[in-house]
Amino acid sequence: MSDRRQRIRVGIVGASPGGSWAAATHLPALAHLEEFAVTAVATSKPETAREAAAKFGAAHAFTGAADLAAHPDVDLVVVSVKSAGHAEAIRAALAAGKHVYSEWPLGVDATETAELAEAAAAAGVVHAIGLQGYHSPSALFVRDLIAEGRIGRVESAAFITPGDPWGGARIPEVLAWGTDPAAGAGVLTIMVGHALATFEHLVGGLAQVSAVVANLHKKVVVTETGEHIANQAPGQVALTGRLSDGAVASLTVHGGSGTAGPDEFLLRIAGTEGTLTITPVLAGVYPHWTEWNIRLRSVGGVTNTLDVPARYRVVPENVPDGPIANVAALYREIGQAIDQGRDANPDFATALHYHRLLETLERASQTGRSQPVAE
Numbered sequence: 001m002s003d004r005r006q007r008i009r010v011g012i013v014g015a016s017p018g019g020s021w022a023a024a025t026h027l028p029a030l031a032h033l034e035e036f037a038v039t040a041v042a043t044s045k046p047e048t049a050r051e052a053a054a055k056f057g058a059a060h061a062f063t064g065a066a067d068l069a070a071h072p073d074v075d076l077v078v079v080s081v082k083s084a085g086h087a088e089a090i091r092a093a094l095a096a097g098k099h100v101y102s103e104w105p106l107g108v109d110a111t112e113t114a115e116l117a118e119a120a121a122a123a124g125v126v127h128a129i130g131l132q133g134y135h136s137p138s139a140l141f142v143r144d145l146i147a148e149g150r151i152g153r154v155e156s157a158a159f160i161t162p163g164d165p166w167g168g169a170r171i172p173e174v175l176a177w178g179t180d181p182a183a184g185a186g187v188l189t190i191m192v193g194h195a196l197a198t199f200e201h202l203v204g205g206l207a208q209v210s211a212v213v214a215n216l217h218k219k220v221v222v223t224e225t226g227e228h229i230a231n232q233a234p235g236q237v238a239l240t241g242r243l244s245d246g247a248v249a250s251l252t253v254h255g256g257s258g259t260a261g262p263d264e265f266l267l268r269i270a271g272t273e274g275t276l277t278i279t280p281v282l283a284g285v286y287p288h289w290t291e292w293n294i295r296l297r298s299v300g301g302v303t304n305t306l307d308v309p310a311r312y313r314v315v316p317e318n319v320p321d322g323p324i325a326n327v328a329a330l331y332r333e334i335g336q337a338i339d340q341g342r343d344a345n346p347d348f349a350t351a352l353h354y355h356r357l358l359e360t361l362e363r364a365s366q367t368g369r370s371q372p373v374a375e
Helices: 021-031 046-056 065-070 083-095 110-123 137-147 173-179 187-203 323-340 348-367
Strands: 008-013 036-042 060-062 076-079 099-103 127-130 154-167 206-214 219-222 228-230 236-243 248-256 266-271 274-280 292-298 303-306
Touching: 008 021, 008 065, 008 323, 021 036, 021 046, 021 323, 036 046, 036 065, 046 060, 060 065, 065 076, 065 083, 076 083, 083 099, 083 110, 099 323, 110 127, 110 348, 127 323, 127 348, 137 187, 137 266, 137 274, 137 292, 154 173, 154 187, 154 236, 173 219, 173 228, 187 206, 187 236, 187 248, 187 266, 187 348, 206 348, 236 348
Parallel strands: 008 036, 008 076, 036 060, 076 099, 099 127, 154 248
Antiparallel strands: 154 266, 206 236, 219 228, 236 248, 266 274, 274 292, 292 303
């Protein structure tokens, strides 16, 4: 698309030029997508807003989400700030009648998320949630393998994945705010939310769950300063249950204090005709960020390594693999939803499902009883 006037004009809230998620993923992704143009940025300080605008080629710089959302040169508002700030920025976008893409989690809890989902539906705009596992080429390929019956009927699915750098005895200073559950961050909300979204997208929805949600460190050490601070956020989460089709499922998200990045993950899906075993291509990344090594073992004992067909990658070849590519794929989905006048996938209703599922896990842990998962 060569005509800039036809592009979807994007305003990014939280586009700090140094160290932000937006600078690391959103802006590099958008730079490779000709159907989008970044026209506005907002940060908390005028100087960083101007710096970001200059660095990323945006015409407008703001210090507030409301001013950015109200500007006529913005069609899509991207919310990439701390979780507690999502609601204010989203409401500003909806009040201005703009499409909106929010990073996960949508709100700080299910109640706030339900309000945002209802408001977005009433506004009649396209709304999307940043659960990148929905558009991972590897995940989509595995999902199709299962749907096509390559391993027969799924009987069990087990997922072990890291939650660090949250959850251990130490925490980086930049993430210390996540020790308060009211901030809407940490292992349970962010890491388990992403893991559940990827897991259910592959094997189907959970119908019944038992869970342990544990905080093993009431105080944690800030890595850079040595300061001991109170910690109320859980760092270890494990669940077992059944999928809607009766298969047995388990998911463990383990927190830790590793400073070199997260450990590897392992996903094993066993069916009547074979087993899929999945590990990361790259170490130190989360499942929704990276490409997967995929092995298929038949009931006869033959094991094959499967390559993800090129058709599953829907972004330009020069987009770097990993989180940038998966974010870019979600932008492509949003663009198509806007053009076609339909809902994006995943949207705010999807986000509400996972916020409610997280609350179900907490309830299962607190009561010690298996809980049904609401539709």
